[in-house]
Amino acid sequence: MNNVARTTRRKVLKVLGAGAVGSVLLSGSASAEKSFGNGNGIGAFLNDKAELKKPPIWDDGISDQRGEGTVEVEVGTLTSMVPPFEEGPFAFAPRVVKVSPGTTVKWVWTGNPWESAPPGIPVPPGAPWPHDVASLEKIGGTYKFASDMFLAGNDKSFEYTFEEVGTNLYFCHPHGYPFHDNSGFDYNLVGMRGAVLVRDD
Ligand SMILES: [Cu+2]
Incomplete structure (x- = not known):
């Protein structure tokens, strides 16, 4: 195995979800300089250095669904990635929704496996991946909204009603955690990662 392959495999192990159940694969990389979650702009959150996706990450615009009572967002939608990974089930779709105050957003877990998953990753090809939804914002040390960790394809969903105007950034822990911390x-x-924009205009 050459250096490039070794580096790539290490990255794959690190980023694709093994950290959800153990930190052994995450050690040795703590660095405050690569913490992109503090920006309050949507673009800063969705277009940062996610190296396994083709830039720009946020290329599908805003899904304007103002006036709807309930809006659905898929969890684990297939998304394009950089070679050699092709595409993987690591997106929220729509990535950004704009809704009215009082709207309930319902996240629905898809059943997409990762068909092109290379050997050696924690989840074998064809198997479902775990995803969750967690708000970037914390209130009193607790996520403003957060789901349980569900395996894709188990007909799971999570709902949260957004009452106040604001910008709500969120991520999946194993595939979009935006910080280096402990x-x-x-x-x-x-x-x-994704965003819910609550607007009353
Ligand atoms: Cu995920």
């Missing part, structure tokens, strides 16, 4: 997760290069 949480047991680590900054994730896949960039599985």
Whole structure:
């Protein structure tokens, strides 16, 4: 195995979800300089250095669904990635939704496996991946909204009603964690992140 392959495999192990259940693969990379979650701009959150996605990450615009009572967002939608990975089930779709105050957003877990997953990753090809939804914003040390960790394809969903005008950034822990810290997760290069814009105009 040459250096490039070795580096790539290490990255794959690090970023694709093994950290959800153990931190052993995440050690040795703590660095405050690669913490991109502090920006309050949507673009800063969705277009940062997620190295396993083709730039720009946020290329599908804003899904304007103002006036709807309930809006659905898929969890684990297939998304294009950089070679040699082709595409993987590591996106929220729509990535950014604009809704009215009082709207309930319902995240629905898809059943997409990762068909092109290379050997050696924690989840074998064809198997479902775990995803969750967690708000970037914390209130009193607790996520403003957060789901449980569900395996894709188990007909799971999570709902949250957004009452106040504002910008709500969120991520999937194993595939989009935006910080280097001691949480047991680590900054994730896949960039599985999204936003709910609540607007009353
Ligand atoms: Cu995920």
